[in-house]
Amino acid sequence: MSLKFGTDGVRGIANRELTPELALNLGRAAARVLGGSRWLIGRDTRRSGPLLAAALSAGLATEGVEVVDLGVVPTPGVAYLSATDRVPAAMISASHNPFGDNGIKLFSAGGVKLSDELEQRLELELTALSTQGDPRPRPAGAEVGSISVDHRAIERYRRHLVEGVVPAGALTGLKVVLDGANGAASELAAGVFEELGATVVAIHVEPDGININEDCGSTHPEGLQAAVVAHGADVGLAFDGDADRVLASDADGEFVDGDQIIAICAIDRHERGRLAHDTVVVTVMSNLGFRQGMAAHGITVVTTDVGDRYVLEALDEGQHCLGGEQSGHVIFRDLASTGDGMLTGIALLSVMARRGRPLAELASAAMVRLPQVLVNVRTAHRDPGLLARLQPEVTVAEHRLGERGRVLLRASGTEPVVRVMVEAPTHDEAAAVAGHLAASVTALST
Incomplete structure (x- = not known):
């Protein structure tokens, strides 16, 4: 095994790093560690998706599992079906990455991403299978697993979006541009929003296996912003390749990020008495302006490390209902077990429609939103003590900004990179402080 689990499963260049052989062994390991006699598998629109889905399915079936291939489906659709059927599931996707990459996300029965402990057990089992082989006898005869196709199961997820989030016709009167990123939401999104009453203009919904996320979707929202203005729409929504996140554009083509989406939905729920414990959960990357805005509305903010699964853990631990990331990965815990771009878009548009106010x-x-500058500084090697040596410089920067800004230094968990993030009242001041800290990282890491 050459790939390690990150914050969202395993990911790498398809057929080079993430190979069919690795996927097959991961299927076998997953069956042993996570159990389950029946598994669901979905994928996005990447050319390598069927290849890896076949290999993963073969590994699961080798261990006696009944595998149901859902075909092209958003990640939150897989999670929803996993939760409702109480079975483990896998999604073949590299989310917002270029089409040449791919990944495998695993869900425990109930549609929840794996804990650190389960991932560690999986890595051990996978490493053993990849390097030592397996002396144990495999199932044979009637005990061999099966692989079947069910492309109609996703209809249950579609009904959930149409019937289980907002009242019928809740989006009537709104004109929305939807950017499908040529990904997993391409065939589904327009119909969902139209059935809820919106007038829809759909762009980038013609996947060909290689154009997923290519100059479109949440990683390239410029096309969406221009389309909103050109079509005179009220709002635009841009999904990523597997549709588990969404970013927005207001009617003037101005960008609206995940922090702003969460803030709007949190305030709306708070004022209607539907924000559990009057608390919202975000990561350390959320803008200082978000925290200031929540404080002004009497909403408590719980902060986690970067990664939606850490947000989910905090939501469950505190029995909270709303949280997410600046990237547009938003979790409505009372409605879903993971981030869902379409569900989030529906919730956002319903606030606009109910309140009769434009998104801007x-x-x-x-x-x-305070200006935010992020600098990634590559070092010669991963140095566990580097951040401690940088603390005096960080203290000086924090003293300089005071309550007007924020400084955050994070070491990458997978590569020799230190991420320097600075927020300040002006972009120039944030850039100056970030540049000084980046130079300090370079100087102290040599």
């Missing part, structure tokens, strides 16, 4: 007005009332 809702966003500006929710929070004022």
Whole structure:
């Protein structure tokens, strides 16, 4: 095994790093560690998806599992079916990465991503299978697993979005541009929003296996912003390749990020008495302006490390209902077990429709986003003591900014990189502080 589990499963260049052989062994390891006599498998629109799905399915079937291939489906659709059927599941996707990459996300029965402990057990089992082989006898005869195809199961997820999030016709009167990123939501999203009453203009919904995320979707929202203005739409939504996240554009083509979306939905729920414990959960990367906006509305903010699964853990531990990331990965825990771009878009548009206010007005009332500068500094090697040596420089920077800004240094968990993030009242000041800290990282790491 050459790949390690990150914050969202395993990911790498398809057929080079993430090979069919690795996927097959991962299927075998997953069956042994996670159990389950029946598994669900979905994928996005990448050319390598069927290849890896076949290999993963073969590994599961080798261990006696009944595998159900869902075909092309958003990640949250796989999670929803996993939760409702109480069976483990896998999604073949590299989310917002270029089409040449791919990944495998695993869900425990119930549609929840794996804990650190389960991932460690999986890595051990996978390493043993990849390097030592397996002396144990395999199932044979009637005990061999089966592989079947069910492309209709996703209809249950579609009904959940249409019937289980907002009342019928809740989006009537809104014109929305949807950017499908040529990904997993391409065939599904327009129909969902139209059935809820919206007038829809769909762009980038013609996947060909290689154009997923290519100059489109949440990683390239410029096309969406221009389309919103060109079509005179009220709002635009851009999904990523597997549709588990969403970013937005207001009617003037101004970008609206995940922090602003969470803030709008948190305030709306708070004012309607539907925000559990009047608390929202975000990661350390959320903008200082978000925290200031929540404080102004009497909402408590719980902060976690980067990664949606850490947000989910905090939501469950505190019995909270709303959280997410600046990237647009938003979790409505009372409605879903993972981030869901379409569900989030529906919730956001329903606030606009119910309150009769444009997105720009809702966003500006929710929070004022401070300029944020992020610099990735590559070092010669991973140095566990580097951040401690940088603390005096960080203290000076924090003293300089005071309550007007924020400094965050994080070491990458997978590569020799230190991420320097600075927020300040102006972009120039944030850039100056970030540049000084980046130079300090370079100087102290040599």
